[in-house]
Structures are given as C-alpha cells and as structure tokens.
Amino acid sequence: MRKIFILFILLAINTCFIYSQIGVNAGLNLSSVRSSSDAQKCWMPGFHIGTSYDVKLYRNLYLQPQVQLSYEPLKNTYDYYREEMHHHSEILEKGWYLNIPVLISYRIPLHNSHYLSLGLGGYFSVGLFGDKDMNQTIEGKYEELSGTLFSDRIRDDHGLSARISYQINRYIISTQMKYGLPGRAFFTDKTMTWMMSFGYQL
Secondary structure, eight states: OHHHHHHHHHHHHHHHHHTEEEEEEEEEEEEEEEOSSOOEEOOEEEEEEEEEEEEEEETTEEEEEEEEEEEEEEEEEEEEEETTEEEEEEEEEEEEEEEEEEEEEEEEEOSTTEEEEEEEEEEEEEEEEEEEEEEEEETTEEEEEEEEGGGSSOOEEEEEEEEEEEEETTEEEEEEEEEEOSOSSSTTOEEEEEEEEEEEEO
16 A cells, blocks of 8 residues: 555656646836835835746646745935924845746637736745845934844744736746835835736746
C-alpha cells in the first residue's frame, strides 16, 4: 500500500512538471498607503522583476506562484494644527521587498495562441532593506532626518492579490493588484500596490 501511495505521489509530481511553464517578468509599480490618519497620500512609482511558475491543475485551471523583487516607495504628508502651532512633515520610505503571490488562475482560450487569464489569491511579502527620509517644520523650525526603514516598520506583509493577463504565444502582458491586510507600521496602515508587467514563458 505504501509503495502504491509513493508511486501515486511521484506520478502526480511528474504530471505537474509536464503541464507546468516557467516564465520571467518585469514591470512598473504604483504604491500607496491606506490609513485612518489625516495624512495626505499619493501613488509613488517603483518597479519589479521576477519569475513565475504555472502549474496546470485541471483543464483551464492553473496554480500560479510567483517570486518578485520589488521596489515600493511610499510617501505621506502630515499637517497638524493646534492653536497657533503648525506641524508639517513629509516622510518618504524607499523599501525593497521580496513578494511571493500565489494565485489560482482560469485561462480562457480566445483564438490561435491567444489567452485571457483571470487570477485571484493572496501574497506574502518580506521587507529586505531600505531607507527613510523625513523633513518637518515645527513652529517655523525646519529639520531633515533620515534613517533605516525597518528600524520601526514591520517587515512582513500579506494580503489579497488579483491578476488579469493577456497572452500571445509566449509573450504576456498583465496587470496585478496587491491589497494589504495588516499594517507595515501601525495597525491602521495598509498598503496597496498596482503592478503592470511584461513577461515571457520559457
């Protein structure tokens, strides 16, 4: 019985490799933070490069794990007024992250070698390194500060991810959204990153 079970596992793994495809991709990011604070937020440009591994599960259903090295800067501007005091600060975070999205994708054949894929799943992200620059003005006094990003920011992040891609032969263009669930610094801060990628299946 044990030999039959091991043989079944080996056949399943071999089948996954037969119906799997490795790809590479790169593209641009736009990152922002959602927060309950009164900070003014904006979308900051970045970029990513990575690899993907498409495993066919059943007919047009695929498992799509990815590994991406991503540069995701964030910028917040705070203005605080109390009586006659005005406190203004701008914080720019320049962080590098290792992202691992894992999606379940449904591939729709169109014509010839053209496909439309819709994917949904989650992601896990780890902060690798980065810097933080801050300038602030308190009662007319201006100062600039800088430091290491992850000295006071949580490295780990996870959330939901959705992806739409269009494939022509081995070339793929895709757009993907990451919607963070926990906060990177505080409980109320949640990240959101939009990605546009160009890829090629090997």
